[in-house]
Amino acid sequence: MRYVVDAPMVAHLWAHQSQDSARNGRNFYFEGKDIYSYGSHFRCASIETNQQGQIAYLVTTRTYSSTTGKHMGMVRNAIPCGEQVFDTHRSVSLYKDKLSESSYCESAYYIVDQIEKISEYINAQQKSRTQNYTEHVKECLLNIGRWIEFWGLDKRQKSATGRWLIPVLTKLSSTAKKDKTKFWTVTGERPRYSSELPRENKSEHQELFLDILTRGLLQPASAAEYKAKLSQLFIDRTGDPLLWEHFAERKERQDAINRRNKELREQQYAERRERWLREEKERHLIADMSFEEKKELWYSGEISSRWFSIPRGLDFNALLRVRNGHIETSMGIQVKTKEAVRLWKLVELFHKNEADFRHDLVHDANNHNWTINSYKNDILTAGCHRISYEEMRNAARQLGIAA
Structure with a gap:
């Protein structure tokens, strides 16, 4: 073993x-x-x-x-x-084939826990858009019934110390101050770093418990009768005679929203797939092309920057093209026309005399700033971009800002 x-x-x-x-x-x-x-x-x-x-x-x-x-x-x-x-976090055990008084109290607290959950479900039903909580409440009621039957809590029995224990429903139904304090002020879950059990007064749920007993919801009944009783419990406890009609209206509206969201997700998925297929086509199209061939396709907008890059060893590492009135780099950065006009004036100044170079910032279309680090041998360095003067002049001509 x-x-x-x-x-x-x-x-x-x-x-x-x-x-x-x-x-x-x-x-x-x-x-x-x-x-x-x-x-x-x-x-x-x-x-x-x-x-x-x-x-x-x-x-x-x-x-x-x-x-x-x-x-x-x-x-x-x-x-x-x-x-x-x-x-349950409750600890209930028999000692010498009998319940101790502490286990008897813990067994009663389990019922209080279930009644509290029922109260929460009924309250949640008033605002619920999709969830019908009747099955949840039914499960809680069945749990109470199974629990009472398993521990024999519906019968008068002697405790492990020889004292008589009264049927638990009788004690939970009692309005005597002593009984309410003992059976409705329950122990909570032990905090992680504490040895003491907190206690909480849950007597506010006793009235709901008595209502459940009065309606016979802890007793066997036909399925149709039980369902009707349960439905009426929700209506009476919420004070909304049209509770289920209101829930049906909210659910219908939410279902419509869910359908629209599903259609939107499907559309977005289709668009992503179409984009992926297009990119895969581009990738296969340019796989065996020379740099010059790829460059012309990129200039024309037939391929995206995703599959295009400048070969190593050149003085520059980025190209420019004009699309939709913007300048776009082969690294995926866009600059608006107004900013391009300002930058072209600087480039012309630097081109005429590199000694006139001064540091500046490029403000891109996504509100990011890129530092202009240097201008040397007609190569502008801004951030990770190195762009030739000829490339910038060609782009400026297309925008109509250069002769």
Whole structure:
């Protein structure tokens, strides 16, 4: 029997209780029914047995780290299909085949947690554009029913210390101050760096709980009757008699938006694909051409700057062409006509006397500035561009700003 195994096997051995313990080194391990991530402060899940010998997996809803998240994924994947699973950070266990008073309170807090989630779903339904939360509420109600049945919370039972525990729904329904304080002021999730459990008063949800009991939503009913009761719960709790009509209108508008967005995405994808095909065609077209042939195609606009570059070893490394009234470099930079006129005056000045050179900035069409570093031997250097005087004069002529 091996006790040091890989992480997925740790989860598998725990879920099937194939042995009493195992670990994958030091950050993922189980001992008996409990499996932990990084230590006993974070229990991923436990396998609990009720008084009838049935088992259920209590899987925590707490979070801690990305590694712990991976451990949680392994835990869930290892649980055999068809087993009863409760998602909760609550810790409930039998001691000597009986519930302790603390476990009894924790079991009541699980129900409070589910009622709070129901309240959140009902409130969310008022603004929801796409999600119908009735199935979510139904799942919460089913969880409460399964939970009560598993732990026998609908019956009067003796605790591990011999005290009588009253059916939990009776205690949660009580309006006595003592009971409200004990059963509706619940413990929260333990903060990461604290040993104390915070407590929070959730008695505001008791009225919703009593409403659910009055409507019989925790009792078996035909599918049609149950659906009608659930729908009416949403209407009454939101105070909107046209809740579902309003939801249908919002959903229809959102569906229309989603369709338009989908069409736009498909159009953009088609445009990207067309552009890619065009570029692939360009690439194959110029693959075996000489530089002079490529240059003429670039000047004419038949190929893009993507597939064009100046051979190494030349004094210049960029060409210019005029497109749509702008000057464009073979490196993909554009300069507007107004800026080109200003720059051409500088170039003419430098060409006549290089000693007149002074540093300046080129302001491109995308609002970026490029430093004019030098002008030497009729080569202008600006940023990473080196452009010959003849190239600049030809572009200026096309714009009609040079003789």
